[in-house]
Amino acid sequence: MSPTARTLRECRRRGWIAQVVEQTVPKTFIKRDFLGVIDVIAITPDGILGIQCTSGTNHAARVSKALEEPRLIAWLKAGGKFAVWSWSKTGARGQRKLWTLREEELF
Secondary structure (H helix, E strand, C coil): CCHHHHHHHHHHHCCCEEEECCEECCCCCCEECECCCECEEEEECCEEEEEEEEEHHHHHHHHHHHHCCHHHHHHHHCCCEEEEEEEEEECCCCCCCEEEEEEEEEC
16 A cells, blocks of 8 residues: 555544545656645645655655745645655564554644
């Protein structure tokens, strides 16, 4: 299961309305994020949240990418919130490893 699918499942588990907004360019394997950094938009009790979904090893790179994206500032000024959610398998050696979510809200 992809980080985007895990994120969508987690949003719905929390009772949020959520939708994938990342697009695949036709006839290619190129993916295009909304505003260059948002894969999922969720309606939460605290407002609209744009989420960048990634693996745990790519978390820091996605945060850096978001901080450099000027369109994200427009999203934030309009009242939207933004977070990077990354998924990693964690657990003690010899035990079953479980998927763990790391959430980092920016700004």
